[in-house]
Amino acid sequence: MAKSEVKNKIRRLRFENGEMTQQQLADKVGVTRQTIIAIEAGKYSPSLTLAFKVARTFGVKVEDIFQYEDESS
């Protein structure tokens, strides 16, 4: 299980969906603001559960937010 190979569009979606703030998104998905910051910045990739919650919040599919970037193969 290698490092963070997952990119995301959270920042973009936050603004396309009514100027949602990091804190508001954090509250909606049940994590802290720090977690949102870290994931937005790509410091680590979220758990699948959190990925689902974020996707649901924006009304899109997981693949529409998170892109898996292959490095090995």
Next chain:
Amino acid sequence: MAKSEVKNKIRRLRFENGEMTQQQLADKVGVTRQTIIAIEAGKYSPSLTLAFKVARTFGVKVEDIFQYEDESS
């Protein structure tokens, strides 16, 4: 971040895709057999990275394998 709210269809897909064994799947996605067993059994949900790798292996989308079951809302 609550307990495991994510169900999966790995077992079914393993057999629909040429009788793949747990060990073979583990090798393909780069984890141990124990991890496959635990996830198949729903003991915990995978990381997003692993979810992507499993989906890619079976040629389907993340949502086709893993279903998020809401409990709170």
Next chain:
DNA sequence: ACATAAAGTAAAGTATACTTTACATTATGT
């Protein structure tokens, strides 16, 4: 019945996601 492959259980250790606290920087409005 026997051998072997596949699947399961368990427990201790490591890696990483996530929290908590605290402070610094960058916007935005008046």
Next chain:
DNA sequence: ACATAATGTAAAGTATACTTTACTTTATGT
């Protein structure tokens, strides 16, 4: 210029995903 909201950084702690090892049980074939 000032106040305040929003974002960022950092570091130590907790929770959970994942590994490693070892042993047990269930399937499959001959």
